[in-house]
Amino acid sequence: MGLKIRAKVAYDGTDFVGFQRQAAQRGRTVQAELEAALERVCQSRVAVVGAGRTDAGVHATGQVIAFEADWRHSLEALGRALNATLPEDVAVRDLEPCDADFHPRFSAKSRTYVYTAYVSAVRQPLLRRFAWQLEQRPDVAAMNEAARRLIGSHDFAAFGSAPSGRAEETTVREVLRADWQTADDRLWFTIEANAFLFRMVRRIVMALVRVGRGEYGPDEIEDMLESRDAQRIKGLAPACGLCLVDVKY
Amino acid sequence: MGLKIRAKVAYDGTDFVGFQRQAAQRGRTVQAELEAALERVCQSRVAVVGAGRTDAGVHATGQVIAFEADWRHSLEALGRALNATLPEDVAVRDLEPCDADFHPRFSAKSRTYVYTAYVSAVRQPLLRRFAWQLEQRPDVAAMNEAARRLIGSHDFAAFGSAPSGRAEETTVREVLRADWQTADDRLWFTIEANAFLFRMVRRIVMALVRVGRGEYGPDEIEDMLESRDAQRIKGLAPACGLCLVDVKY
Numbered sequence: 339m340g341l342k343i344r345a346k347v348a349y350d351g352t353d354f355v356g357f358q359r360q361a362a363q364r365g366r367t368v369q370a371e372l373e374a375a376l377e378r379v380c381q382s383r384v385a386v387v388g389a390g391r392t393d394a395g396v397h398a399t400g401q402v403i404a405f406e407a408d409w410r411h412s413l414e415a416l417g418r419a420l421n422a423t424l425p426e427d428v429a430v431r432d433l434e435p436c437d438a439d440f441h442p443r444f445s446a447k448s449r450t451y452v453y454t455a456y457v458s459a460v461r462q463p464l465l466r467r468f469a470w471q472l473e474q475r476p477d478v479a480a481m482n483e484a485a486r487r488l489i490g491s492h493d494f495a496a497f498g499s500a501p502s503g504r505a506e507e508t509t510v511r512e513v514l515r516a517d518w519q520t521a522d523d524r525l526w527f528t529i530e531a532n533a534f535l536f537r538m539v540r541r542i543v544m545a546l547v548r549v550g551r552g553e554y555g556p557d558e559i560e561d562m563l564e565s566r567d568a569q570r571i572k573g574l575a576p577a578c579g580l581c582l583v584d585v586k587y
Numbered sequence: 588m589g590l591k592i593r594a595k596v597a598y599d600g601t602d603f604v605g606f607q608r609q610a611a612q613r614g615r616t617v618q619a620e621l622e623a624a625l626e627r628v629c630q631s632r633v634a635v636v637g638a639g640r641t642d643a644g645v646h647a648t649g650q651v652i653a654f655e656a657d658w659r660h661s662l663e664a665l666g667r668a669l670n671a672t673l674p675e676d677v678a679v680r681d682l683e684p685c686d687a688d689f690h691p692r693f694s695a696k697s698r699t700y701v702y703t704a705y706v707s708a709v710r711q712p713l714l715r716r717f718a719w720q721l722e723q724r725p726d727v728a729a730m731n732e733a734a735r736r737l738i739g740s741h742d743f744a745a746f747g748s749a750p751s752g753r754a755e756e757t758t759v760r761e762v763l764r765a766d767w768q769t770a771d772d773r774l775w776f777t778i779e780a781n782a783f784l785f786r787m788v789r790r791i792v793m794a795l796v797r798v799g800r801g802e803y804g805p806d807e808i809e810d811m812l813e814s815r816d817a818q819r820i821k822g823l824a825p826a827c828g829l830c831l832v833d834v835k836y
Contacts, residue, residue, distance in 0.1 A: 350712045397713055421709060431709040460670060460680040463599045464646055464717065464830075581713075 340408035344436040345417070347372065347388070347401040350427040352467045352578065357392045357401065365394075368428055372403065375423040379416065380407045389442035389585040390449055391501065393537070395577030397468065400450075400584040402442045403430075442585070448514060449534060450584040453527040453543045453575065469524070470543075470579040476550025478518050478525065484549040484556035485516040485527070487563065488542065495566035497542055498535030509535055509566070518546070530584075543575035589629075589657035593685040594666070596621065596637070596650040599676040601716045601827065606641045606650065614643075617677055621652065624672040628665065629656045638691035638834040639698055640750065642786070644826030646717065649699075649833040651691045652679075691834070697763060699779040699833040702792045702824065706772045718773070719792075719828040725799025727767050727774065733798040733805035734765040734776070736812065737791065744815035746791055747784030758784055758815070767795070779833075792824035 347368065355365035359373070369386050376384035389402040409416050413433040420430050439445075454469040456462060461471050491512040500507035515530040527543055545562065548554050562570045596617065604614035608622070618635050625633035638651040658665050662682040669679050688694075703718040705711060710720050740761040749756035764779040776792055794811065797803050811819045 348712050399713060426715055427712045429710050429712050461678050463597050463676045463678050464648060466675055
């Protein structure tokens with residue numbers, strides 16, 4: 339076949355049912371939009387593989403994809419042609435040739451997500467697609483103290499399930515960074531790990547915000563982790579605040 | 588009638604044809620959404636007056652409105668009821684009683700708009716609703732030099748027409764602040780004036796970005812101003828970058 343190419347992809351996840359194409363047609367997926375644009379531009383069917391299978395409503399600024407394509411012009415021209423073809427809520431950049439054995443998911447060394455929240459008694463229409471509204475300011479120092487307990491190699495079974503859904507698969511992940519930053523009424527949680535379980539970031543954010551509200555102490559985060567009990571954490575932070583910002587290889 | 592109330596309004600202008608209700612039903616307006624919510628909550632027809640008649644696609648974080656309503660509970664409860672009734676792209680806050688002669692437009696001493704742009708060779712889907720994409724970094728120092736020429740009392744006929752459309756109406760306005768700030772790939776233009784002409788901010792932004800691209804020198808902005816010739820400035824910055832952030836009384 340043609341050349342193997344990798345690229346970065348950004349999308350506004352609001353109007354997608356997720357990154358990954360689904361067997362049953364339940365709505366727009368980023369993968370299907372990318373494949374449709376590639377098929378139109380390259381005049382042949384192209385399969386796209388992504389690094390992270392983001393959920394419905396989750397955004398990306400640094401998703402990584404790879405595909406093989408017959409393309410005789412420059413990769414810059416391919417990028418321009420794709421962006422002219424893609425809907426306005428998806429864009430590709432940084433197209434470059436890659437090894438035939440490069441796999442966006444299996445070759446990845448780490449992924450970084452950022453979760454954004456804002457503190458406001460009243461909802462803010464300009465932030466609603468990209469951030470979670472917290473009605474009262476949480477205790478960010480306590481949230482950071484709890485977040486530190488997550489750093490390192492742990493069994494995160496309490497915070498998510500293996501993506502395959504197979505019980506025998508490991509739920510051990512290594513978290514390299516986990517901290518909250520603030521500016522005015524905004525809060526950002528940055529988490530980097532070798533890989534993530536299904537819904538792990540949104541469950542961690544929910545648990546940490548509960549710490550920030552005084553519902554759990556930072557020590558209870560460690561208890562939850564050790565319990566490996568997925569029933570311990572109630573709820574899930576909304577998808578809109580989550581963004582896949584980087585994948586390292 | 589009832590109590591006269593003022594409030595601040597924020598909206599994502601993307602899916603509106605503008606703030607002001609239109610004689611012909613051509614799409615959603617912020618005013619009509621506010622009046623519909625007030626009618627539902629107060630159980631009587633309520634007319635809303637706004638400070639600024641923002642265009643289609645223009646946003647607000649600090650629009651000011653006033654209305655008279657029969658309401659027997661607290662204004663905080665009215666705000667909560669309205670926000671529960673309004674669509675998710677509009678929200679009200681800071682409701683307070685005001686004098687019967689308070690008029691959001693005629694009583695205003697100044698308005699402040701912020702225009703947001705970003706520099707990126709590739710469009711960024713997460714910014715598309717709220718910022719103008721500039722493919723190359725403009726010369727911000729030159730833009731600020733040109734912007735300084737606009738400060739003070741001038742006839743801005745070259746940059747817009749009187750809102751009424753009547754030729755005899757003055758096109759003199761007093762600009763109190765006009766400057767660009769930058770952070771990473773973002774640019775913000777903040778402009779405060781006693782009042783604005785129709786499309787004045789977007790025409791000023793377009794002219795200043797042309798200065799930043801080297802198409803005009805900062806002196807030409809002064810020539811344009813003195814010419815009072817609306818034909819001198821080609822084009823209009825896109826509505827999506829513009830936001831009404833504050834109205835002072």
